Amino acid sequence: MSTQYSDCIAWTQEEHQNFGVKPQISQHKFHELDLFSDEALVTLLDNYPREWLQCYTMGTNPENHNEWTPVHIAESSGRQILSALQKGRMWVNVINIDRYNGEYAELIEQMYQVINAGSDHITNAKSSFSALLISSPGIQVYCHVDADANMLWHLKGRKRVWVYPARDTRFAPQTYVEEIIGESRHENVPFERWYDDHAFSHELKAGEVVSWPQHSPHRVENIGFNVSLTTSYGSKESRRQLGVHGFNHYILKPLGFKNRSIERVGLVAEVKSFTYFVLKKLKVLKRGERTASYTTDLQLDDSHPEGMSKRDEASLPEFAKA
Structure with missing residues (x-):
């Protein structure tokens, strides 16, 4: 008998009605599962396909997303990764978690069963992309817009999230959103500090999920070491x-x-x-070509005080070769 992961979600009727309509914080119990314990994460990372294991470091200025830099991680064990993240300034994206592991896939499938059953304004929501985000104290995720509708389930630590009004051209010009969908622009969008005056902002704790309308620009800053689950979905409405x-x-x-x-x-x-x-x-539409350099001389190094060190030569990390 499969685990009843759906029991981890008990939203009110109002929360279901507001889901994807406006930014909101809801509760869950996924953080209590053994699936997200440190030992489970170590085992998962030890065996995870290295082309699906992304690592980045970044600067401290939220207005300069060009400081987002790849880090080699393929040679590191799961325990080394967690140790380095505790002391460094890095962000590890464990992508396609529902394609790799059946338990996580079952959890995410049941998650959408609950959402579909309670949210009358959403039709046949299904997972389009999911990833575990494991990140260092003090890191940030720059202001960006995701093409698909998505949400962030927080599991460990504390982080602050800012969500800006969707489809408001002050924060993401229409042409930017179109280019992100056309894959001719990366998800990051320009950010200025005055945006925060218009944001929905909240300090996330374990057991909380933040959701927002599709194409809402958003950014994140960690307060401590963090683990979260990000899930994107397609529904009749989001696909339209x-x-x-x-x-x-x-x-x-x-x-x-x-x-x-x-x-x-x-x-x-x-x-x-x-x-x-x-x-x-029909493959009539030509995908755009995003310009970005993934060549890097940085590598995750749990023996280094900053959790990473420099290689003799720059090269592409495994996740950039896929």
Whole structure:
């Protein structure tokens, strides 16, 4: 008999109604599971495919996302990774967790069963991407916009999250969102400190999940060592929103349309979304080429006071070769 992970979520009717409509904090009990104990994480990291194990370091200025730098991690054991993260300034992204491990996959499947059952405004939400985020005290995740709808389930430590109004061009111009969906721009978007005056902000504790409307810019700063689970999903509604922006990017923008509607409901939105996904399935649309250098001379090193050291030569880490 499979574990009843769905018992870890008991949201109110109001929380279900607000899910994905406005930023909110809800409760869960995933952090109490053995799946997220230190020993379970060590075992998971020891055996995890190195092309799915990403590591980055970053600067201290949230306005300068260009200081985001890859770190070699492939040679490190699970225990070395956790030890280095405790003392360093790094962020490890254990991607595709639901594709690798059946227990995590079952947890995430049941998670969406609960969301679908209680949220009448969401149709057939299914996992599109999930990852464990294991990160050092004091690190930050720069302001960015994810293409898919997503949320952050907090498991260990404390971190502060800022969520900015979705589809507000002061924080993420429409063309940026379109380019992110068209994969010609990375998720990071420019940030200025005055944005925080307009943010939904909260200090996350273990046992809390933060959710927000699709395409809300957001950023994170750790207070201590942290473990979180990030989950992205596709639903009828979120796919329509993707399709509208995708149609704008690939069809209307090249034709010179300046005022491209981002209306997500109605016949026009349905036609735009349907057309986009048909063209995408037919492979008519050319994916953009994001420009970024993953070459690095940094490596995770738990024997170093900063948790990482320099190599003699710069090269691509394993996760950048996939």
